[in-house]
Amino acid sequence: MGEEFVVLSLAPIVIGICAAVACAIPGNFLLLRRQALIGDAISHVVLPGIVVAFLLTGVVSAWPMMLGAGAAALVAVGLIEAIRRLGKIEPGAAMGVVFTAMFAGGVLLLEQSDTSSVHLDVEHALYGNLESLIWLDAVGWSSLWDIEALRGLPPELPRMALTLAFVSVLTWVCWRPLKLSTFDEGFARTMGLPVGAIGLALVVVAAIAAVAAFDAVGSIIVIAMFICPPAAARMMTNGLEAQVAWSVLFAVISAVLGYVLAGYGPLWLGFDDAVSAAGMIATVSGVILALAAMFGPCRHRSGARAEPS
């Protein structure tokens, strides 16, 4: 664990952790509000957003694409709300319609536009490019104290760390209204809480986390992290505070274990090539969810008690 680790693996692992945790935290509340699918929706609709941004600017750089992705996410949220209210149908159906349609539109747009010369394709959108986020300026652990070397860190790292800090602080500050309005929206409204604005803010924060993480690690991780760690965490505890803590732990385990297994797992098994880190991270989170569903202490709904008394 020396120089090579710092150059090749440190930055991707840290970025992976930040992305996983930034998505898992709002995922807890989306899950409890039965809106978990919104993470799925957002991470699909960013594709047309980044293609349009590329067509408008002609460059593949982070900020125009994140703006495009953010704009697409807002359009999608608006469309979902409009369909839900005008069509008077359940939110899951509205999300399903909107995100498949927008994702399909994005694929067509991508195919028709001349993106062959640049690194922009559906695989990139799905899997991200976690392994390529290496820290070339590093010479070892000492580089962590070297300002010059730190400047050479992949820009995704500070961006993802900032996103995580934003999500964490906002969740901490808004904890009480968030919990109250998630548990009992009607009561929260009679207390004078702006429940509509809280619900919208949660979706917007989730969209910010999704767009930032999508850019760094691809949508597979985003989709998995919005659902798997919070769902697994729910089966470990019956307290919201503990649930969020468990979900953070599961997200970190998924990111670290997934990255290591993707890089070295195939070698241990005698294969030549490493596999996609994003795919492996998402798979690990799925395995954790399966284990929690089988062995978690709080996996039984109270409606269906394990042992009839």
Place this chain on the structure above:
Amino acid sequence: MKLVTPETPQTDREALAASPLAIRGLTVSYAEKPAVFSVDATFQPGKMTAIVGPNGAGKSTMLKAALGIVTPLSGRVTAWGNPLDTMRARIAYVPQRASVDWDFPTRVLDVVLMGQYRQLGLLGRVKTRHIQTAINCLERVGMDGFADRQIGQLSGGQQQRVFLARALAQDADLYLLDEPFAGVDAATETAIISVLKSLREQGRTVVAVHHDLSTVADYFDWVFVINTSKVAEGPVAEAFTQANLQEAYGGRLATAQIGVTG
């Protein structure tokens, strides 16, 4: 159809100022048909009022619209003569038990502490006195042994009592309850009614959506009869009459089951 909220006549002002909750011209519509149509109500201070009417008559909807939980098409709601939004600190609401997900990961004590949100604010620390208040409220509904219990493990009656304890923690002057006796055991019904009566003795106002006509005369002293539109409003002895109930319930009323006064 355009619905106009009429100007308040001078004679109505005094009634509005005295009433903890006054509703004027309230109309709510979920689909094309109105669920509540042009309802006026003036709830009396220091009284226990039952809102009665057949299923789908708009009892709960009227209460939710008055509190802003659902958006009415038209109407004006005042509390002690002021716009309701300015008086929320003095109003406690007990929703229908079925309106929340009881598998939500939280404990009984946390639910009751939610009633003290106004005192705690965004980041105020939960101190011993807040917890003591919450425990006292649980004691009043006979649930003090359940503070650390996961809410999903409670029976229906226990859930209802926890909701009432949360409202007590708000220390309000007006208590609005939506079907507090629906699907609860006899012990819970007794516990709830004794708490509500003690609130009235302290001069507070209680308004409850109620479906059991046979207990109206025992539990309440005022009644509001609704079937989309208002049918009657007044002291039980005057408004809870055969004629009014027949008008509200139509052929669905079995007169033998209820102890009406007139």
